[in-house]
Amino acid sequence: MYTYLITQLIGTLLILLVILLTLIKLGFWKWLFKKIRKFNLWTWLLVLTAVVGLFLLLLGNQKFALHFAMPPNMHSHTPDKNPPSLPILNAIDFLFTSKDFEKVSDIGADPNDVPAQITRTNNEVVKISLAAKEVISEIAPGIYNNYWTFNGQTPGPMLRVLEGDVIELTLTNDKTSLHEHNIDLHAVTGPGGGAELTKVKPGESKTFSWKAMAPGLYIYHCATSNVSVHNSHGQYGLILVQPKSGLESVDKEFYIAQGELYTQGGIGQKGLVLFDPQALLDGNPTYVTFNGKVEQSPRMKVKKGDRVRIYVGNGGVNLVSSFHIIGEIFDKVYPEAAMGEGSAVLKNVQTTTVLPGGASIVEFTVDVPGKYILVDHALARMNKGAWAVLQVEGDSSPDIIKEGATDSEILNELNSMDMGSMMHSGSH
Numbered sequence: 561m562y563t564y565l566i567t568q569l570i571g572t573l574l575i576l577l578v579i580l581l582t583l584i585k586l587g588f589w590k591w592l593f594k595k596i597r598k599f600n601l602w603t604w605l606l607v608l609t610a611v612v613g614l615f616l617l618l619l620g621n622q623k624f625a626l627h628f629a630m631p632p633n634m635h636s637h638t639p640d641k642n643p644p645s646l647p648i649l650n651a652i653d654f655l656f657t658s659k660d661f662e663k664v665s666d667i668g669a670d671p672n673d674v675p676a677q678i679t680r681t682n683n684e685v686v687k688i689s690l691a692a693k694e695v696i697s698e699i700a701p702g703i704y705n706n707y708w709t710f711n712g713q714t715p716g717p718m719l720r721v722l723e724g725d726v727i728e729l730t731l732t733n734d735k736t737s738l739h740e741h742n743i744d745l746h747a748v749t750g751p752g753g754g755a756e757l758t759k760v761k762p763g764e765s766k767t768f769s770w771k772a773m774a775p776g777l778y779i780y781h782c783a784t785s786n787v788s789v790h791n792s793h794g795q796y797g798l799i800l801v802q803p804k805s806g807l808e809s810v811d812k813e814f815y816i817a818q819g820e821l822y823t824q825g826g827i828g829q830k831g832l833v834l835f836d837p838q839a840l841l842d843g844n845p846t847y848v849t850f851n852g853k854v855e856q857s858p859r860m861k862v863k864k865g866d867r868v869r870i871y872v873g874n875g876g877v878n879l880v881s882s883f884h885i886i887g888e889i890f891d892k893v894y895p896e897a898a899m900g901e902g903s904a905v906l907k908n909v910q911t912t913t914v915l916p917g918g919a920s921i922v923e924f925t926v927d928v929p930g931k932y933i934l935v936d937h938a939l940a941r942m943n944k945g946a947w948a949v950l951q952v953e954g955d956s957s958p959d960i961i962k963e964g965a966t967d968s969e970i971l972n973e974l975n976s977m978d979m980g981s982m983m984h985s986g987s988h
């Protein structure tokens with residue numbers, strides 16, 4: 561998995577070697593040493609001034625952040641001025657310690673892992689534990705990425721509480737982590753959404769309690785500076801605050817979160833790929849994923865006639881998702897995942913908006929068996945991995961869709977309807 565890094569390193573060394581040998585062949589070093597021996601104090605001062613001048617020219621315009629970052633030439637206008645790149649010591653550390661990171665065989669959260677509907681109506685203190693963990697896993701076969709996660713998966717586990725519950729949330733930062741982490745839940749009312757109370761260094765653990773004031777489906781994410789860097793390493797998930805009035809029960813619920821990965825070397829670059837801060841700033845992700853990686857085999861399966869609800873989130877950080885299922889119409893959408901008394905519910909929606917740091921809830925009944933592809937309908941993103949498959953088992957539904965001309969049976973049925981009254985009502 562280090563082939564990409566090793567070949568680059570060997571290539572650079574070979575080029576340096578050729579330059580060095582060419583200079584020896586041209587007698588450059590002999591000439592240089594001869595010259596240097598003749599240098600007096602004044603010449604040394606001139607050389608030193610030139611070197612300092614060159615240094616200032618190259619680096620003098622840079623803002624050295626408190627934590628010197630890699631690459632060193634990126635400016636930032638965030639409140640804390642931290643650049644959207646990696647602390648240089650951590651980046652170097654990574655090269656030496658990444659072999660000790662846990663290798664996760666499947667980084668993608670299982671879309672079937674939705675906590676069961678809450679049936680109680682009384683409020684409780686709900687205890688939740690999450691662990692920030694930096695791991696290595698595949699974006700697609702052979703493409704290894706350093707993911708920063710909650711519980712070793714992207715998105716982190718879906719959480720479910722009842723409106724009015726008090727949540728006692730403990731965040732632990734795994735001792736193998738190189739970075740500080742925390743959690744900001746959009747369901748929390750209060751500064752930072754919990755971020756200030758949960759800052760944990762590697763090996764640390766912190767707990768905070770909060771009241772789930774409003775129902776809805778909310779994103780949670782790491783909000784450690786630089787926030788966009790942490791999010792685009794995979795640190796986000798969803799929490800459902802179930803309305804006290806309850807939720808209609810359905811046959812199957814799924815959990816999907818869109819996210820972005822910014823890596824060097826372009827799409828398809830094999831081996832361990834490195835983070836690309838410039839692509840993050842430009843908002844041009846190398847991969848756009850549904851549940852952390854490019855799907856390898858369908859994991860969402862239902863039966864014809866099933867009522868389906870999908871909790872969709874967008875970890876961002878740059879793209880608005882146009883969530884759509886090819887061949888299906890959402891007969892119910894909670895736009896922007898707004899819930900509770902007075903919030904709008906839409907009917908018969910083809911594509912719904914899922915904002916970065918936002919969510920949506922869609923419902924539909926599957927009437928026709930087959931394969932359905934979930935996409936971000938900014939369709940070039942399919943090439944970057946933004947899709948997943950919903951498989952529907954069951955007998956065919958020729959009354960809704962079939963190959964070829966219309967059956968005479970169906971024609972007869974349509975013709976036997978009371979055409980007169982239909983035309984009459986249609987003319988008004």
Ligand SMILES: [Cu+2]
Binds near residue numbers: 740741742782790
């Ligand atoms: Cu983090």
